[in-house]
Amino acid sequence: MYGFPYHHDPMLPFAVLRARKAAGKTVYLTATPRPDMAGRVKRGDLAHVLIPQRFHGRPLAVPRIRPVGRWRKKIRQKEKLTPLIDFLFHLMDNGRYGYLFVPQVRDIELVQHYVEEELLPFMRAAWPKLAEKVSVPFTVAEVHAAHPGRGGVVSRFRQHEIRLLITTTILERGVTIPFSDVAVLGSDDAVFDAAALIQIAGRVGRKAADPVGHVWFLPEMRTKAQQQAIRQIKQWNRLARQLSGSLHRDGSLQGRGRPHG
Template identity: 30%
Template structure:
């Protein structure tokens, strides 16, 4: 027996009810019977003229990849886009979205986290004119039958029976999509045409026959900031961070591995430096208020878990990683953290310091990858 959705064959995860078996592995996305016939209604929309506009001009690299994505879709190729943090990967798919919508194809743009989905929806809504756009995330359903849907990965199960001709997935290296076979199978069930996956941290194991396109430069053309490793015992790391904060006199995010580290380190830094320090994590309140306060210069430092590793842009921010040897700081996470620095053309460079009591393979791989991207000629 095998679940027709997630392909689970573990009999311990297949339960019997009223003489029929259903899968418990993907039960969170509504029950699927093992012998349930699977049909899809491939809805097409009338061809129409679709326009979009941007308030900036794409770089040559962005334009080249944008055109290649359209070509790949026309020729029924799946695409992976390795785009460095802050390179403007969202806008490079707009031409492809326009092409698909004009054909009458149904399009989905999905991303793991609710906060980023709402931001993405606003960006697409401002760019595309006179198009109904659906927005679906936990606790919110809006225009679910629209031709263009923006949603979280967790909400894709709602579209298994209808599907999409074009699926665009951003941050496929992020929790909860990465390493989740159930979500990945639901994604593939929804894809009745071709997909584009976007990430800043693809490795060769992620490639499965797709065409890989690489955008190794940010739109402003400067190199990515390369992290500097400082081997330092735990007992001295707080003092070193305090020294750097007073020396830089800039906005800083200090990343810590554990939630319980946030308030402890924030109190220590505020005591040692007399700067305005706030904590951010999944259990902290007012996260968005504190983030906005840092952007506006109302506070000086945020101590954060990896909650802020992606999806934020703060002008002229510097980054420090505390206890960088921790297993949670893997290669992908460190690359994302480093990607918070130098995103704006007004301040295209900055500091990324990793404080660790040892030189881990993850730190080594992160630094090596960023240096290679800076040297790469694509």
């Protein structure tokens, strides 16, 4: 089982093929099957089991789109991005922790400085009672693939020593902490395809202690990838409700078929 995006490196499938015995089987576990794999499933060439619901039974968080316009230009001009302020306000007011995804490594420093030097001082001045409510400093940190202290930063985030972690798609999978929410600044960028956005949205609501999370897409404009991600998540939630509704009281399924296995 690989946490690294399997489809990004052709050496990973090759290594699996070489390691598998002649009579062995390969089992893929993914929330975001690639088009070729989905096509094989539809044609009946690849057996599959669809699990549309997490173990705690709560629905997946459905992202909401809050356009922010030309956000890099606005940040450089020190304009206030209201949707991003709303996200930070939500974290503070509810004692939550946040992932803030950005498209490129070069965006991290720009956004971190903007949050720390512009937005947080503005919010503390505008809502002094909110500032008093934050019992610990609102620590902002960054992490990306080339960050020299990446492991330490992620560990501090897991331990709730960091309130907002600004990152790239390096954390779209594999790192999960409870009581956290997600915002994707520039979610219309080409680096965020539908699969990546689904994986990012999947960072929240994974724990039984905190099964409900919130996801914000903060794009310059709406894109097909964002709409596909939202549509797919809603579809899984509908299917989960249908399957739950088809259970007998004794836990057995009514006779309306089941996913292929």
